[in-house]
Amino acid sequence: MAAEDGRKNIVIIGGGIIGCTSAYFLTRHPSYDPNKHKITLLEATKIAGGASGKAGGLLALWAYPSSIVPLSYLLHKQLSDEHGGEARWGYRTIHVGQVDCRGRALERKSESSVKGKDGEMDGGNGPTKVERNGEAHVSLQKRSKEAMAKLSAAGMPKELDWVAPECDPVYDEMGDPSTTAQVHPFQFTTAMAELAAEKGVDVRVGSSVTDIGYGKKGGVESVTYKDGKNGGKKETIPATDVVIAAGPWTQSVYPPAPIAALRAHSVTIRPSRPVSAFALFTHIKLPPKEKKTNGSKFFSRGQSEEIVNPEIYARPHNEVYACGEGDRLVPLPASTNLVECDESRCQDIVDHVSAISDELRDGEVTARQACYLPNVNAESGGPLVGPTGTKGLWIAAGHTCWGIQNGPATGKLISEFVFEGEGRSAKCRGLDPRNVL
Numbered sequence: 001m002a003a004e005d006g007r008k009n010i011v012i013i014g015g016g017i018i019g020c021t022s023a024y025f026l027t028r029h030p031s032y033d034p035n036k037h038k039i040t041l042l043e044a045t046k047i048a049g050g051a052s053g054k055a056g057g058l059l060a061l062w063a064y065p066s067s068i069v070p071l072s073y074l075l076h077k078q079l080s081d082e083h084g085g086e087a088r089w090g091y092r093t094i095h096v097g098q099v100d101c102r103g104r105a106l107e108r109k110s111e112s113s114v115k116g117k118d119g120e121m122d123g124g125n126g127p128t129k130v131e132r133n134g135e136a137h138v139s140l141q142k143r144s145k146e147a148m149a150k151l152s153a154a155g156m157p158k159e160l161d162w163v164a165p166e167c168d169p170v171y172d173e174m175g176d177p178s179t180t181a182q183v184h185p186f187q188f189t190t191a192m193a194e195l196a197a198e199k200g201v202d203v204r205v206g207s208s209v210t211d212i213g214y215g216k217k218g219g220v221e222s223v224t225y226k227d228g229k230n231g232g233k234k235e236t237i238p239a240t241d242v243v244i245a246a247g248p249w250t251q252s253v254y255p256p257a258p259i260a261a262l263r264a265h266s267v268t269i270r271p272s273r274p275v276s277a278f279a280l281f282t283h284i285k286l287p288p289k290e291k292k293t294n295g296s297k298f299f300s301r302g303q304s305e306e307i308v309n310p311e312i313y314a315r316p317h318n319e320v321y322a323c324g325e326g327d328r329l330v331p332l333p334a335s336t337n338l339v340e341c342d343e344s345r346c347q348d349i350v351d352h353v354s355a356i357s358d359e360l361r362d363g364e365v366t367a368r369q370a371c372y373l374p375n376v377n378a379e380s381g382g383p384l385v386g387p388t389g390t391k392g393l394w395i396a397a398g399h400t401c402w403g404i405q406n407g408p409a410t411g412k413l414i415s416e417f418v419f420e421g422e423g424r425s426a427k428c429r430g431l432d433p434r435n436v437l
């Protein structure tokens with residue numbers, strides 16, 4: 001809480017969507033006075049360098065948890081209206097559907113034709129050969145029971161003309177522009193950081209927090225970080241309030257938090273022509289794997305079909321995003337810039353979406369990337385938003401596969417916790433970190 005003179009030194013750890021929306025809403029809280037309060041955001045590598053820059057960006061009224069989803073959905077709309085989100089971060093309402101279809105057998109394109117442009121490839125440590133075992137395909141769990149309950153057989157919409165008819169697609173509607181929307185996560189997160197900085201937040205990139213200091217009375221007192229701009233020299237700054245928003249890295253600054261990490265790969269494609277605004281959850285039956293002998297290829301008979309479920313999101317400006325399932329093959333590295341991107345997993349995503357769409361097959365792959373999703377290892381699920389039980393120490397982390405959707409509500413609630421001592425805008429007791437600490 002406040003120091004004796006009422007001044008606050010608020011330190012946010014992490015510049016993903018949660019840290020950046022927290023910074024934004026702290027500066028919009030009625031009690032915030034830039035002459036009295038100091039807000040510092042410490043980001044270890046780059047703003048939106050992790051999942052917040054590599055997510056799909058779907059927003060849905062049927063996302064979870066229901067305690068904050070409606071508030072956050074509304075805040076997304078308000079933020080877009082206020083700051084020109086349509087142009088600035090690609091906010092728009094969309095149709096969402098589940099598409100069940102058959103995939104076509106395809107010739108794999110040559111590596112040179114599918115490589116991303118220089119500087120747009122991500123994850124950077126080269127291909128890693130992986131074994132396909134039980135931990136290699138883990139659902140991101142966006143298709144929850146609640147989401148599936150929204151299915152209604154609607155027939156294939158005529159605007160959805162970029163799924164090949166020979167794949168026999170069956171479309172079930174999950175959302176329409178009254179219930180589903182999207183943002184470009186990287187653009188949204190960086191815009192939040194810029195808007196917070198304009199109101200006085202000191203955003204320090206390249207600042208990796210090593211310790212949270214506690215005073216004799218047990219409350220937070222300081223934060224120590226390695227300053228990348230100063231040769232990694234350690235700096236300690238005073239703190240009355242610390243907001244931990246380090247996503248899957250939360251345990252590295254606060255070990256009691258039960259937050260785990262799940263890796264996921266994704267790609268972006270510039271389609272061969274602009275495609276309509278749909279987000280698709282797919283269920284694709286691939287033909288048996290092709291084999292090659294003596295230069296001629298054949299399809300082995302009798303093998304069971306493989307089912308794959310890439311999520312495909314059309315975005316403004318002629319971009320399509322697609323992601324696959326998660327895996328636990330490579331543990332969380334020390335920072336976002338050390339995340340291993342397995343090129344073969346990215347290629348699988350490209351092949352799977354190409355199997356149902358000419359526009360994607362004939363398009364240009366513009367990014368291949370990987371990141372880690374923050375999951376809460378507790379029955380209550382995530383996220384954790386609120387007090388830890390230590391004076392001045394707050395958590396906003398563990399947003400699983402809905403952190404983009406739930407970022408604004410989380411930021412608003414954090415601003416209320418810090419300035420008022422409780423979250424008022426939503427009934428969020430179920431998210432109280434003390435339930436699981």
Ligand SMILES: Cc1cc2nc3c(=O)[nH]c(=O)nc-3n(C[C@H](O)[C@H](O)[C@H](O)COP(=O)(O)OP(=O)(O)OC[C@H]3O[C@@H](n4cnc5c(N)ncnc54)[C@H](O)[C@@H]3O)c2cc1C
Binds near residue numbers: 052
């Ligand atoms: C493939 C995929 C698709 C997704 N699609 C969607 C979607 O469509 N809709 C949706 O709502 N959500 C989606 N998500 C989920 C969403 O991306 C995450 O829930 C959200 O990005 C988590 O944000 P965060 O800020 O908590 O974590 P992160 O984005 O991981 O940010 C944490 C930040 O903390 C920094 N950090 C870590 N340790 C330190 C330290 N010691 N000091 C300083 N900084 C530190 C990191 O560098 C990082 O920048 C998706 C996720 C994945 C993986």
